[in-house]
Amino acid sequence: MxxxxxxxxxxxxxxxxxxxxxxxxxxxPPRETYVGWQHYRTHCGxxxxxxxxxxxxxxxxxxxxxxxxxxxxxxxxxxLPLQDTPMHAKVGKLIRRRLSGNTRKKDDPTRAGVMVSGWGHYGKTASVCAAAAVFEDQWLELHSHLNPGSVPGTRDLHAPVIYISTPVTATPKSLCASILGFFRAPIRPSATLPELVRQVADSLYDHGAKALILDDINRLRMHRADDQDVLDLMRAFMSLDVTLILAAVNIPGIGLLREAKWNKKTRQWEMPPLESTRIHGLEITQTEHRFELVELDRFRYTTPTQIQVFIDHLEGIERHLRLLNAKVGMLTGGTMPEYLMRRTDGIVGLLGRLLEDGAQEAMGSGKELIDENLLDEIVIRRDEPEQPPDEPVIPANPSAAGKRTPQAKRPRNTVFDDHGPATRTGS
Known part of the structure; x- marks a missing residue:
């Protein structure tokens, strides 16, 4: 019994x-502070x-x-938990490889960086922060949670990873203020830019920083002088024994690396030659040579392998959801995978939002089950146009896009013009 x-x-x-x-x-606490980042690192998942x-x-x-x-x-x-998708694994692998190599360099004065590009809701920030958190856990464990470069007699915080969001109106001073704000370091209002740069360099060294994450770097616009100065400043930080990790929407299209094209065969972004190369025979750009660009893709549903990857992801979400009438295959059986792919285009962020809202609706209505009829009532907005890496949409030339087609000018009315005294014929 x-x-x-x-x-x-x-x-x-x-x-x-x-x-x-x-x-x-x-x-x-906000992730752009030391306390907030440590809270994320220790509580994520x-x-x-x-x-x-x-x-x-x-x-x-x-x-x-x-x-x-x-x-x-x-x-x-x-x-919903962050799952180890192929896109997430691709970003994590590159960041781990770059951080592992850079933290072991001794004589190279410049540390190569990483750029993570993708469209909205592709999971750029989540993938970058998760990979950086894993690195910090391993780094702290390796050094027994002590700063190996600390100055004797000091009690500086040990911060192997720094996460900040690019200021909306970025200037070299505002970027320095954001980095110093991560540590809540005091800043003199009258401090000059060289003084702020030196203070940032000292803070990065004193706190044992190894990775500097700059999110929303797409806020930079290369036609603005201040933004070009910010990019120069970021390149200068690469000589401070720090690995820069930049995350942004459509990096190849914003001019940060010049307008790039996607090569389907090599599956890499390729930069066209500069005009200065044709004229002078010399590449003067440095950004694209100092960074490795990785494109964050969305789920695909073409090959059997791609279909299985998407279904595995849905299965992970299905196991996590708590609905009283949920059953095995709620998200993976029948035509549900095709339906979810059609509704979200395989974009991981939109997929998560649709299913989260669906679970809330299922509980509120008492249905306690997610199906196509329930999800039909939920509206999600996709950012259009989307740009898949294998079919990139190259943005139009800004200078050409702003020009208007010239129209023929209307001739001036000369009826009332004064032509001066009339000339007498034969005088």
Missing amino acids: TRALSHDDLLEGLPSRGRIAELILSSY SLVPAPVISPRQWSMLPEIRRYDYDLYRELTNAN
Whole structure:
């Protein structure tokens, strides 16, 4: 004879109401600070999903515990885990290789950097931060959580990874202020640019920084003098024993590396020769030679391998979702994979948002199941036009795009013109 399950057995692992409220209501410090980055690094992926119970078991719970369980289910469904997709693995592999090589260099004065490009909702920031967090964990473990380059007698924070967002109106001074703001370092209002650059260099060294992540680098526009100065300053930081990791939307199209073209055979971005190369026979650009560009792609649904990768991703989401009527194959069976691919174009961010909203709607309506009919009621907005790496859309020439077709000028009316005194004929 089997023992009947008690309420405690059904909800084993369910936090108390106070703990659930703390998880939902707690605010997190901004990631652009040392405290915020450390919170992200130590808490990323640490949420334990709600336990799985059947509708019958849920009905057996006291009303107060059913409410607690539903709150925790909502929290679980709203925080889909970051899965190891081929796109995520591609970015992580490059960042690990670059950081591993740069941290072992002794005589090279300049550290090569990484650029991660992709369109909106492709998961650039998530992939970059996850790879950098893994590196920092390994680096701290290697050095017993101590700064190997610390000055005796000081207690500087050890910050192997620095994460900041590119200022909206970027100038060399605002970039320096953002980096110093990561450590909450005081800045003199009257400080000159050379003084700020020296303060940044000292902070990077004193805190043992090995990786500097600059997100939203697409805010730079190369036709602005200040933005060109910011790019020059970033290149100068590469000589400070720091690996620069830049993340942005459509890096090849914003002029940061000059307008590039995607080579389908080599699956690499190729830079056309500069006009100065044709005239002077010398490449004067440095940015494209100092960085390796990786393009973050979306899910594809053409080959059997691509289809299986997408289905594996859906299976991972399916295991994480907590819906009372959920069944095996809810997201992977029948025509659901094709439906989800058609709705989201394989964009990982849009896919996650659609399923998160679907889970919320399924709980709110009492259906407790995601299907095509339910998802049809959810509207998501895709950023158009999308640019797949194997079929890139090269942006139009800005100078040509701004020009208007000249129109023929209307002749001036000369009826009232004064032609001076009339000339007498034969005088």
